[in-house]
Amino acid sequence: MDSGSLLANVAILVLAGFVGFAVISKVPNTLHTPLMSGTNAIHGIVLLGGLVVLGELRDPSVLDSVILVVAIAFGTINIVGGFLVTDRMLGMFKPRASRERAGEKGDA
Amino acid sequence: MMATLVTVLYIVAFGLFITGLMGLTGPKTAVRGNKIAALGMAVAVVATLLRVENNWPLIVVGLILGTAVGIPSARRVKMTAMPQMVALFNGVGGGAVALIAWSEFRTSGGFADTATYVAAASVFAALIGSVSFWGSLIAFGKLQEILPGRPIGFGKRQQPVNLLMLVAAVACAVLAGLGGASQAWMILLLVFAAVLGVMVVLPIGGADMPVVISLLNALTGLSAAAAGVALGNTAMIVAGMIVGASGSILTNQMALAMNRTVPAIVAGGFGGGGVLPGAG
Incomplete structure (x- = not known):
């Protein structure tokens, strides 16, 4: 990758940081844990790193294969588990009187 | 050509991530927000898989392993x-x-x-x-x-x-x-x-x-x-x-x-x- 795309990537990095700050300006206390869980699932994006590295590697050694397969499995767990757990947490918000119940959960 | 497609799909994924996160900050939109973010992740993963050239079996093993561990553990865990x-x-x-x-x-x-x-x-x-x-x-x-x-x-x-x-x-x-x-x-x-x-x-x-x-x-x-x-x-x-x-x-x-x-x-x-x- 040449330095031009490095600068472009740094620009993307900085802008994404500002987007992150802007999106989470004020969050009600009851949503802290689900939001943490949701962002947790999103950083499962590291899975892509495992896919890219292993997808480009020719004839990987056994150790490299093991490291990267574990990395891919970890990333998949992060994504699949993260989104499912968030969905289950938020499921508690659906029924009526959601605020009270959510308040209970927030303390747990 | 493939590289362009991957980039376009990535951009779609960014949009879904940001929309999803914004949804997650409000009680009424949170459930949908989470699903939108998950969809974005699916788009990003599929786009990346398009670029994979080698080691398909290993990659599939890793994905299956992660799914097989992730889904049950997320389902069974107590609130x-x-x-x-x-x-x-x-x-x-x-x-x-x-x-x-x-x-x-x-x-x-x-x-x-x-x-x-x-x-x-x-x-x-x-x-x-x-x-x-x-x-x-x-x-x-x-x-x-x-x-x-x-x-x-x-x-x-x-x-x-x-x-x-x-x-x-x-x-x-x-x-x-x-x-x-x-x-x-x-x-x-x-x-x-x-x-x-x-x-x-x-x-x-x-x-x-x-x-x-x-x-x-x-x-x-x-x-x-x-x-x-x-x-x-x-x-x-x-x-x-x-x-x-x-x-x-x-x-x-x-x-x-x-x-x-x-x-x-x-x-x-x-x-x-x-x-x-x-x-x-």
């Missing part, structure tokens, strides 16, 4: 055990970053021939990823009551010891990044960072743990962004950095909601107590 489950999922994410950075070091035969910024981003990702992995495991252990919830540590000597570990890890990171072909520095980096992660989280009491998990979550996001810079993968940069930034704010808000400050919590040893130490 009361949610925070530690989030810690565990966060930990494996950090572990994945550390492993990817290590494999990058191995496949490039040390960082001698790679650009400086790639080496720097990789060792940063390895350091933070390892801290996050081991710190999250300790947080999980404490909340699951495998480890005692009360603060464990060296008391006043804790901070110097932690600082020493950080210096050792950074020194190894510099040595590994400067292009020594020896893997020892990379492994030592991961080990020192692991000890650091354990040492930082162990002295923190169970009551403060959600804030710590949120902090580790933000750190994993940052390490994912660093790994993205190293690999030149924009999806990882964007998603990782959004999590890093929003996670930091969220950590601060969670600490404020408990009448605590983040430095006071991380300084440790006061967990669960109502006393606000003068750390700032």
Whole structure:
């Protein structure tokens, strides 16, 4: 990758940081844990790193294969588990009187 | 052509991530927001799979393994055990970053021939990823009551010891990044960072743990962004950095909601107590 795309990537990095700050300006206390869980699932994006590295590697050694397969499995767990757990947490918000119940959960 | 398609799909994924996150901040839109973010992730993964050239069987094994472990553990966990489950999922994410950075070091035969910024981003990702992995495991252990919830540590000597570990890890990171072909520095980096992660989280009491998990979550996001810079993968940069930034704010808000400050919590040893130490 040449330095031009490095600068472009740094620009993307900085802008994404500002987007992150802007999106989470004020969050009600009851949503802290689900939001943490949701962002947790999103950083499962590291899975892509495992896919890219292993997808480009020719004839990987056994150790490299093991490291990267574990990395891919970890990333998949992060994504699949993260989104499912968030969905289950938020499921508690659906029924009526959601605020009270959510308040209970927030303390747990 | 394929590269263009992948980029376009990545851009679609960014839009879905941001829309999803905005949804997650409101009680009425949160459920939908989570699903939108999950859809974005699916788009990003499928786009990346389009670029895979080699090792399909291994990749499929990894994906199946992760799904087979992830779905049941997320389904079965009790509602009361949610925070530690989030810690565990966060930990494996950090572990994945550390492993990817290590494999990058191995496949490039040390960082001698790679650009400086790639080496720097990789060792940063390895350091933070390892801290996050081991710190999250300790947080999980404490909340699951495998480890005692009360603060464990060296008391006043804790901070110097932690600082020493950080210096050792950074020194190894510099040595590994400067292009020594020896893997020892990379492994030592991961080990020192692991000890650091354990040492930082162990002295923190169970009551403060959600804030710590949120902090580790933000750190994993940052390490994912660093790994993205190293690999030149924009999806990882964007998603990782959004999590890093929003996670930091969220950590601060969670600490404020408990009448605590983040430095006071991380300084440790006061967990669960109502006393606000003068750390700032």
